[in-house]
Amino acid sequence: MVSCLMKKRTAGKAVFLFVLSVMFFPAFLNTGFSASFSPAAAYAGTDAVSPVAHEETYTHPPAPKLKAQDYPIVMGINSRVFVWMAAQLHLWFAAFVLAVPIFVFIIEAVGMATKDERYDKMAYEFIKVSLTAYSVTALIGGLLAFSLFVFYPDLMRYMTRLFGQTMLLYALLFFAESATLYIYYYGWHAMERGFSKWAHLTIGLLLNAVGTTLMFLANAWVTFMMSPSGVDAGGVFDGNIWHVIHNHLWNPINLHRFVANIAFGGSIVGAYAAYRFLSARSDSDRAHYDWMGYTANLIAISALLPLPFAGYWLTAEIYAYSQQMGITLMGGAFAWLFITQAVIIGALFLSANYYLWCGMERSPGAYRYTKYIKYIAAVIVVCFLVWFTPHTLILKPWELKALGGQYHPFLGPLGIMPAKNTAVNIMLIFTFLSFLLYRRANKIAVVSWAPLGRAAQAAVFAGAILNIVFLGVYYGYFTNTVYKVASSVPQVASTLTVIAACMVIDFFMFKGAKDVGELRWGGIPQRSQYALFLLAVSFTWLMGLMGFIRSSIRQHWHVYSVMRDASVNAYTLTIASAAKTVSAAAIIFMAMVIFIFWLSALSSKKQDKPLPLGSDAKNPKEGGGIR
Numbered sequence: 001m002v003s004c005l006m007k008k009r010t011a012g013k014a015v016f017l018f019v020l021s022v023m024f025f026p027a028f029l030n031t032g033f034s035a036s037f038s039p040a041a042a043y044a045g046t047d048a049v050s051p052v053a054h055e056e057t058y059t060h061p062p063a064p065k066l067k068a069q070d071y072p073i074v075m076g077i078n079s080r081v082f083v084w085m086a087a088q089l090h091l092w093f094a095a096f097v098l099a100v101p102i103f104v105f106i107i108e109a110v111g112m113a114t115k116d117e118r119y120d121k122m123a124y125e126f127i128k129v130s131l132t133a134y135s136v137t138a139l140i141g142g143l144l145a146f147s148l149f150v151f152y153p154d155l156m157r158y159m160t161r162l163f164g165q166t167m168l169l170y171a172l173l174f175f176a177e178s179a180t181l182y183i184y185y186y187g188w189h190a191m192e193r194g195f196s197k198w199a200h201l202t203i204g205l206l207l208n209a210v211g212t213t214l215m216f217l218a219n220a221w222v223t224f225m226m227s228p229s230g231v232d233a234g235g236v237f238d239g240n241i242w243h244v245i246h247n248h249l250w251n252p253i254n255l256h257r258f259v260a261n262i263a264f265g266g267s268i269v270g271a272y273a274a275y276r277f278l279s280a281r282s283d284s285d286r287a288h289y290d291w292m293g294y295t296a297n298l299i300a301i302s303a304l305l306p307l308p309f310a311g312y313w314l315t316a317e318i319y320a321y322s323q324q325m326g327i328t329l330m331g332g333a334f335a336w337l338f339i340t341q342a343v344i345i346g347a348l349f350l351s352a353n354y355y356l357w358c359g360m361e362r363s364p365g366a367y368r369y370t371k372y373i374k375y376i377a378a379v380i381v382v383c384f385l386v387w388f389t390p391h392t393l394i395l396k397p398w399e400l401k402a403l404g405g406q407y408h409p410f411l412g413p414l415g416i417m418p419a420k421n422t423a424v425n426i427m428l429i430f431t432f433l434s435f436l437l438y439r440r441a442n443k444i445a446v447v448s449w450a451p452l453g454r455a456a457q458a459a460v461f462a463g464a465i466l467n468i469v470f471l472g473v474y475y476g477y478f479t480n481t482v483y484k485v486a487s488s489v490p491q492v493a494s495t496l497t498v499i500a501a502c503m504v505i506d507f508f509m510f511k512g513a514k515d516v517g518e519l520r521w522g523g524i525p526q527r528s529q530y531a532l533f534l535l536a537v538s539f540t541w542l543m544g545l546m547g548f549i550r551s552s553i554r555q556h557w558h559v560y561s562v563m564r565d566a567s568v569n570a571y572t573l574t575i576a577s578a579a580k581t582v583s584a585a586a587i588i589f590m591a592m593v594i595f596i597f598w599l600s601a602l603s604s605k606k607q608d609k610p611l612p613l614g615s616d617a618k619n620p621k622e623g624g625g626i627r
Contacts (some may be wrong), residue, residue, distance in 0.1 A: 049418075060313040063159070063235025063563040064154050071567040072151060079151035080569040081581060083552070086144040088544055088585045089592075092264075093137035095257075095543070098211050099265025100130035101181070103299050105204040110195055122292050124188050126269050128603075131185050132596045151566075155558045162230075162244055163221055170217045173348030180207040216254065220245040223253050225559050226229055226550075227321045235562040245320055248321045252314040259303050259310050264539045266299030268593065271536035274529035275597045287522035293532055294359060300535060301352050301435065305499065307346075308424050309492050318553070322560070325553045334549050335390075336575060342388030342420075344542045349380060349427055356434045358528035363442035372437065379430050386423040391415025418476020421488045425468045425495045427462065432499055436506065443513040453509040457502045464494040540589055544582040552578075 064070075072081065111119025149156050160167065184203045192202035230244030231237055237244065275294035280286045319326030330338065359372050360366035389411055411526045413419065436457075445453070468491050475487035552572055555558045573581065 019057050026281040031508055035614065060237040060239065063158055063231075063559060066154055066564065066566045067151070068566050068568050070154055072148060072153070073568070078569050079147075079567065082571045083144070083147050083151055084548070084581070085585050085588075086140060086147050088547055088582075089196070090137065090140045090144045091547060091588055092540060092589045093133055093140060095264050096268050097130050097134045097137050098215060099261040100126055100133075100269065101184070101204065101207050101211060102262060104130075104268065105201070105208055107295070108204060109201060109467045112201065118288075118291070120192070121288075122295065125292070125600075127185055127188075129269065129272055129596065129600050131181070132599055134181060136592060136596070138178075154559070155563065158235070158559075158563065159221065162224070163241075165241060166217050166245070170214060173214050173217070177207065177210045180210060195375060212258070215257065219254050219257065220247070220250055222606075223247050223249040223303040225557075226554060227316075227532045228559050228562050231562060233562070235559065240344065249314070249317055252310075252317045256307075256310040256314045259307050260543070263300050263303035263307055264543060266296050266301075266303060267532075267536040267539040270296030270532040271301060271593070272296075272332050272600070274532040275594070276601060277529050278526060279601065283522055290362075290522045290524050293355075293529065297352065297355050297359075297532060297535070298435075300539075301356075301431065304348065304352065305428055305432065306496075312421075312488065312492075325560070328555065329549065329553045331570065334552065337549055337578070338547060339388050339390050340579070341542065341545055342384075344538050344545070345424075346384035346387060347538045348535060348542070349384065350429055351538065353377070353380060353431055353434045355528050355531040355535070356438045358524055358531065360438055360441050361525065362520045362523055363516065364518075364520075365443070366441040369441055373434075376430050376434055380427055383427040383430075384422040386414050387420055387427070389414040389419075413477065418472045418487070421491055422468055422472030422476070426465060426494050429464060429468075429498050432502070433461070434503060439506065440510060442516050442519060443510050443518060445509050445513050447509055447511070450509055453505050457505055460498055460501050467491075467494045497507075536593075537586070537590060541582065544586050545579075547584055548573075548578050584614075 072129055073079075104127045107119050107123040107126070111117065111123065184200070184207050187200060187203070191197055208295060224244060224247050227248040228235075228244075229242050229247040230240055256493070270293055273289045273296055277286055277289040277293060280289055315329065318329060328334065353376070357370075357377075360373075392415070447453070471487040471491050471494075475483045545570050555572070556570055557563065
């Protein structure tokens, strides 16, 4: 039925679908790292896929067969690394400026509903930070587009033939996004009351619709290069733009990036709040930025909890499209980078939980639950150790002989996916438990059925954990592979059930609850703010690492199985070189972000007015003047 519909759709209908959709991201992300495992000279004259024979005159020309001399060499610059750096920096900033308006809109709506001006003030400050980042995003996007056309002209010519309509629409929507963003920001105080506030919220909703539509468009370009559709084996376009856009990985990467952007954006504004908290000079400022940091951390955790499931779906779809790409991804050249990824994810969970545990010091009633923190920490650490345990070890010959093989007799079984799926689901459940304890630390339930509600929550937690462990152990180690993979679905369902059921019970159980005391906003220890910085740095490094992996599984193809990369730089970087490149990009990004934080803080400062001439204030210590 889908194919019949696609044949009937016109380009105008496809454009209409774009406007209704919701997702955004930078174009041609990480083209720079789609490399082969050997230099281009080794395969420049060969082709694994023979294009379908065509006439001399084409209605839709095939993908060009390139040679090394077809790629310009500019000042000896490594085109692959340069383009990747530009693309990755653009990705980070684009993810930030997409995510911030989403939760700013929600925070503003909450402030309007509760009539609490603190929400409005916080939302305005968040959008103020993203405004400067938006300009940087546009500048780096221009650099990315320029570098792509300079270093990869034939690739860009081919992609423009396929996606010309969507690129034009993308440009128009970019102007629309800019206009709505500036109206939304500069009209904030002019539309603070009455019907004007509804108009302002409508502009915010339109801003998010346009921004997410941009992601929807650009993701089509990125995923086409990984899982091309709408073209034959020679790259000849079949004339159906929707078929080209709606490729195999389009929807999974839309969801994954949308959720990841919100988590990433929350971590960056959390780092901004930490920066302002540490530099605050008054108790009122510390209280404000403490509350802002808590809100940002809540946003990041809320998006972090479902993020592994979105990533699992994307990985499963990569396997479904190409087993070779899937094996390269998880069991081949990049397997050890996933161990690095596991370490970073562990840092994310530990820093997010540590911030919640520190945050309990704001509450006078937290002493009732702090005794459980050490047990939650122990479970998270054990699951973290399982999560990054490798299946095979890199060993010296004498170590291999002493061990009797590559697989450790006890730790080896922890290196396969059933153990890791079990560990990550339990980590998610206990992270949610930290949030649940923080949420009720300062409250006393007054409903008569509170003991029954707590017992029901404990039963849900225990049942879900037992189910997750049983599914991971039995179906992971005592059945065939089909059941091993399928068991991950009920594991995910168990985790989501815990979150949904316990939040519903908590909502009704603590409705009208009494406060133990007044929350001491600003009383959180300074060490907690470094956890927010760690969260932002970990998210940044993780996005860069996974960007490298996602692009590199295409190996020596610009467009997988359709258009080869024959440039002199067409080789996959070593793990060490890739890590250094990702780290350098992350350092550049964080330096630019800190500069944006400084600019935002600078704009809120005012210089003291000069004292009148002849005033007795030259030496304040001697009396008179301003103290």
